[in-house]
Amino acid sequence: MKQVKDYNISQEEFQLIYHADLDLYQTQFNKFESLDRYYESENYISHTDSKKSWFDKMYQMVKTFTIKSKWCLIKKNIQNKNITILDVGCGTGDFLKAGKKNGFNVVGVEPNKNARALAEKKSLTVKSxxxxxxxxxFDVITLWHVLEHVPDYNDYINQLKKILKPNGILIIAVPNFNSYDAHHYKNYWAAWDVxxxxxxxxxKTFFKVSEKHQLKLIHIKPMYFDSFYVSLLSEEYKSGTKKLFKGFLIGLWSNFIGMWSKEYSSHIYILKK
Structure with missing residues (x-):
């Protein structure tokens, strides 16, 4: 069992329970309490289009690059352009906006009302x-750092399977606590984000998930930029300041180690129905 602090918003501490059979940690949280207040902050950058600080500007710049790489990944796995795509947890909608611009039929789901309002201003169809x-x-359903947020991930995958076409593609990106940056920062690792x-x-969790839900795990891809972003935040949580150079070096070393261990800061799992 781990004790991890919410350095981002509340400064509260939470326990993580380890499930050895799945190689999975679960955050202990009172299911009757609302999580909403833990999202309502300017610090939660994925729900804003903020470009106030240098860190915000860097985040938005990297986001633009990663959106392009995400669409390249989809195009490699789906040959037909006339497809319908659902992005769950679409945030402010920039990923969907790029897809719409490229001629795809796109729909989003975003529970946060402020982020949803920003997405809708971009002429996107977004459900709550x-x-x-x-x-x-849908031909493709994407969850970019979303599955870790849902109360019951198995039930959620069952719901997604019902609206995924036969031979459809489910793309799930999540952090990996077996990465070098996770081991280096330990309880300060920003991707715990409790x-x-x-x-x-x-x-291991995802091999079990694919087996349980009768989905074929066809690819596992690294998310190289995540190690840099997570390491910069982790440095701030650990020392109180963003140590740009040190965070960059740890992020770089994490990716370097990942080339051999195949354990990156975050992975993209591509599953086929």
Missing amino acids: DLSEINNIQ PRHLWHFSK
Whole structure:
């Protein structure tokens, strides 16, 4: 069992329970309490389009690059351009905006009302909850750092399977607590992000997940930029200041180690129905 602090917003401490059979950590959280207040902060950058600080500007710049790489990944796995894509946890909608610009049929789900409002201003169709998706099936469903936030990830995957077409692609990106940066920063590792992250996954978890839900795990891809972003935040949590150079070096070394260990800061899992 681990004790991890929410350095980002509340400064509260939470316990993580380890499930050895799944190589999975679970954040202990009172299910009757709302998580909403742990998201309501300017510090939660994925729910804003902020460019106030140098860190915000860097985040937005990297986000633009990673959006392009995400669409390249989708194009490699789906040959037909006339497809319908659902992005769950779409935030302020920039990923969907790029897809719409490239001629794809896109729909988003975003529970945070402020982020959803920003996405809707970009002329996007965004629902507040997965239950609002009616009579539509999708060729591709993406969850970019979303599955770790849902109360019951197995139930959520079952819901996604129902609206995924036969031979459809499910793309899930999550942090990896077996990465070098996670081992280096330990309880200061920013990707624990408790209590917003209710689940903490590993590769073993996803082999079990694909087997349980009868999905074919066809690719595992690294997210190289995540190690830099996470290391910079982790340095701030550990020392009180963003140590740009040191954070960059740890992020770089984490990716270097990942070339041999195949354990990166975050992984993209591509599953086929």
